[in-house]
Amino acid sequence: xxxxxxxxxxxxxxxxxxxxxxxxxxxxxxxxxxxxxxxxxxxxxxxxxxxxxxxxxxxxxxxxxxxxxxxxxxxxxxxxxxxxxxxxxxxxxxxxxxxxxxxxxxxxxxxxxxxxxxxxxxxxxxxxxxxxxxxxxxxxxxxxxxxxxxxxxxxxxxxxxxxxxxxxxxxxxxxxxxxxxxxxxxxxxxxxxxxxxxxxxxxxxxxxxxxxxxxxxxxxxxxxxxxxxxxxxxxxxxxxxxxxxxxxxxxxxxxxxxxxxxxxxxxxxxxxxxxxxxxxxxxxxxxxxxxxxxxxxxxxxxxxxxxxxxxxxxxxxxxxxxxxxxxxxxxxxxxxxxxxxxxxxxxxxxxxxxxxxxxxxxxxxxxxxxxxxxxxxxxxxxxxxxxxxxxxxxxxxxxxxxxxxxxxxxxxx
Amino acid sequence: xxxxxxxxxxxxxxxxxxxxxxxxxxxxxxxxxxxxxxxxxxxxxxxxxxxxxxxxxxxxxxxxxxxxxxxxxxxxxxxxxxxxxxxxxxxxxxxxxxxxxxxxxxxxxxxxxxxxxxxxxxxxxxxxxxxxxxxxxxxxxxxxxxxxxxxxxxxxxxxxxxxxxxxxxxxxxxxxxxxxxxxxxxxxxxxxxxxxxxxxxxxxxxxxxxxxxxxxxxxxxxxxxxxxxxxxxxxxxxxxxxxxxxxxxxxxxxxxxxxxxxxxxxxxxxxxxxxxxxxxxxxxxxxxxxxxxxxxxxxxxxxxxxxxxxxxxxxxxxxxxxxxxxxxxxxxxxxxxxxxxxxxxxxxxxxxxxxxxxxxxxxxxxxxxxxxxxxxxxxxxxxxxxxxxxxxxxxxxxxxxxxxxxxxxxxxx
Numbered sequence: 102x103x104x105x106x107x108x109x110x111x112x113x114x115x116x117x118x119x120x121x122x123x124x125x126x127x128x129x130x131x132x133x134x135x136x137x138x139x140x141x142x143x144x145x146x147x148x149x150x151x152x153x154x155x156x157x158x159x160x161x162x163x164x165x166x167x168x169x170x171x172x173x174x175x176x177x178x179x180x181x182x183x184x185x186x187x188x189x190x191x192x193x194x195x196x197x198x199x200x201x202x203x204x205x206x207x208x209x210x211x212x213x214x215x216x217x218x219x220x221x222x223x224x225x226x227x228x229x230x231x232x233x234x235x236x237x238x239x240x241x242x243x244x245x246x247x248x249x250x251x252x253x254x255x256x257x258x259x260x261x262x263x264x265x266x267x268x269x270x271x272x273x274x275x276x277x278x279x280x281x282x283x284x285x286x287x288x289x290x291x292x293x294x295x296x297x298x299x300x301x302x303x304x305x306x307x308x309x310x311x312x313x314x315x316x317x318x319x320x321x322x323x324x325x326x327x328x329x330x331x332x333x334x335x336x337x338x339x340x341x342x343x344x345x346x347x348x349x350x351x352x353x354x355x356x357x358x359x360x361x362x363x364x365x366x367x368x369x370x371x372x373x374x375x376x377x378x379x380x381x382x383x384x385x386x387x388x389x390x391x392x393x394x395x396x397x398x399x400x401x402x403x404x405x406x407x408x409x410x411x412x413x414x415x416x417x418x419x420x421x422x423x424x425x426x427x428x429x430x431x432x433x434x435x436x437x438x439x440x441x442x443x444x445x446x447x448x449x450x451x452x453x454x455x456x457x458x459x460x461x462x463x464x465x466x467x468x469x470x471x472x473x474x475x476x477x478x479x480x481x482x483x484x485x486x487x488x489x490x491x492x493x494x495x496x497x498x499x500x501x502x503x504x505x506x507x508x509x510x511x512x513x514x
Numbered sequence: 515x516x517x518x519x520x521x522x523x524x525x526x527x528x529x530x531x532x533x534x535x536x537x538x539x540x541x542x543x544x545x546x547x548x549x550x551x552x553x554x555x556x557x558x559x560x561x562x563x564x565x566x567x568x569x570x571x572x573x574x575x576x577x578x579x580x581x582x583x584x585x586x587x588x589x590x591x592x593x594x595x596x597x598x599x600x601x602x603x604x605x606x607x608x609x610x611x612x613x614x615x616x617x618x619x620x621x622x623x624x625x626x627x628x629x630x631x632x633x634x635x636x637x638x639x640x641x642x643x644x645x646x647x648x649x650x651x652x653x654x655x656x657x658x659x660x661x662x663x664x665x666x667x668x669x670x671x672x673x674x675x676x677x678x679x680x681x682x683x684x685x686x687x688x689x690x691x692x693x694x695x696x697x698x699x700x701x702x703x704x705x706x707x708x709x710x711x712x713x714x715x716x717x718x719x720x721x722x723x724x725x726x727x728x729x730x731x732x733x734x735x736x737x738x739x740x741x742x743x744x745x746x747x748x749x750x751x752x753x754x755x756x757x758x759x760x761x762x763x764x765x766x767x768x769x770x771x772x773x774x775x776x777x778x779x780x781x782x783x784x785x786x787x788x789x790x791x792x793x794x795x796x797x798x799x800x801x802x803x804x805x806x807x808x809x810x811x812x813x814x815x816x817x818x819x820x821x822x823x824x825x826x827x828x829x830x831x832x833x834x835x836x837x838x839x840x841x842x843x844x845x846x847x848x849x850x851x852x853x854x855x856x857x858x859x860x861x862x863x864x865x866x867x868x869x870x871x872x873x874x875x876x877x878x879x880x881x882x883x884x885x886x887x888x889x890x891x892x893x894x895x896x897x898x899x900x901x902x903x904x905x906x907x908x909x910x911x912x913x914x915x916x917x918x919x920x921x922x923x924x925x926x927x
Binding site for chain 2: 164165166167168173194196197198199200201202231232233234235284341342417418421422424425427429430431432434435437438439440441442443444445446447448458459461462464501502503505506507508509510
């Protein structure tokens, strides 16, 4: 197996999961083509199809007040638990484009449905790219036909390529999962590097399995696993208009994942590890990121630990310090203090990579050489203790780099 | 008069105000010295004294949950309306330093009080610099004595120098204000470039006047003017542990600013313009800033317009676009959508420099050449219209630059 996919201490490979390298689970095919949005012949349209007529699906979408047209079409005009295809484009988010944008998203849906012989209501649509630019469909008809003709089980890599924007690398996996009732495959293709914040990011993630899940099981597992993965990351604290995660189950393996069984538990563990690692990969690709951080906050209130974890993960001062391998923990004291206004004196504990630097709100002596060395690794863990007990949360976040500024200062012009 | 101080269309010089260039109002003296905190003989200690025994003062402090020791000492151990001196240091924030930090702040206060012959409770203390490092007072006794011996009315520039950290330029003014009852002077020295967010920033600002104000008038005017200046700016959305603004009035001009008079109105206008321009200068100095933005949000709810203005001003995507002179308004749609989750479809209007780019949530055709030209100036105005009417707010903010990353990735190491 590839040694690379589960390459974080924060997302470990379950013992019953092995990396299958490439390829989609039984019953799935994918391909990509150039629709002319990005220009220069770049691949910017992806098509992914489940050949099982009775595929089961589950989906999650961004909660932004500004929803992109494809999100509106998916949410309002598809059968949520029976989606069996995805047509996706990069280079244009089709957001803030009004009724014309909705028409364009429906047209994409219809073209794909027509090519593969499905109902439009069973085809999901997704877009990512610039906001506020009308989506020109000139090249779509040909591109959808080209992709449709090229569909194959090894098309996951091309599909992944087609949904990338500022992504520096592919975020994709194909896993084999040993369940008590048999072996199933689980694959996913994700994109995301910027405009990434909880709840969740412009991240798109498409997940396929040949296991047979009931709609309720698909819903439950996707919901729980998204909460532990894409909901817990931030590159820049910026919730997107287009976030979409779709799980599709072909059932072609003949292995049924029944509710409240060991199969469900093991399948859930595999899905959890998969999405968690993909989420970490998005953070790691966080537009110029050099290293990533994990802030863990513990205390007596769910709302307070969440607020402090978000504030710290999204602090440009904490993020530039992370970039510079600078264990400047005073900025964590600052970000937590700012998140909890009017609470001084705050009994605040801070540790970096297990080294306590602040206890009860007061600096404590520490070995600066050891601390500097600990802050120079690729993954830095910060722990914050607040008064009280019983609640704990985490956020995984990227640093803030020169490359982030370069990428985002020059994105449309 | 210097043509430079009121150099923003967002802070105009009132007709009855003229720029006096340098120097403190009658009754004030200042000086600076090297206390060895910054090292290399750099000036890092400032002393500012009002010679009037019955000086009237008003102050505002950060609301962070992590309050620096000097803020605690000022807030809890001085007479708020009778402060007549300030001792301030740069290079160390004396924050998260516990009881030892409070002892150090008290020692600074005592040293200054002893040198100038004042009660410790009449001396304000302020610090700015790294958080979480014990403040070593070795060089303070000598530095306070040196500064005390050098006090003079032209010491405002040296005092300003002593409180600078990452500031690229001085933020200082000395104004002459024509009131119906006579002419008064108004001066201020400020610092701030990073860790700057509302409510308000590590900004320190010391304001002096030789007008005679009653405590209630000083309180009222400072409160209103801070709300319209330092409370409306953000460099990086990071509330500091040390923010302090102190107004001191010597009364030495013999001109009394009585409540509810034309004098009060005119004095308030001058103070407002002064603090607003200093606030803009802090944003303009926003650690590497190339241009600054002003987001104005209008709508039917005070809380909602405030939330959207803050979210947009603090969005790294909006800030990098500002840096790159990129009128990528889709990021404003994104930031507003993220601030107002679950409200889709949102009837959102967006204009950049008066050019409408989005109406009712939908992109509208615009002249891209004109928009690009408008986005390339030094001050960019963004307007966001939300449903409803009656509420409007603004936030002034800096861009996000390579220099910000450089400065903050390498601040302590």
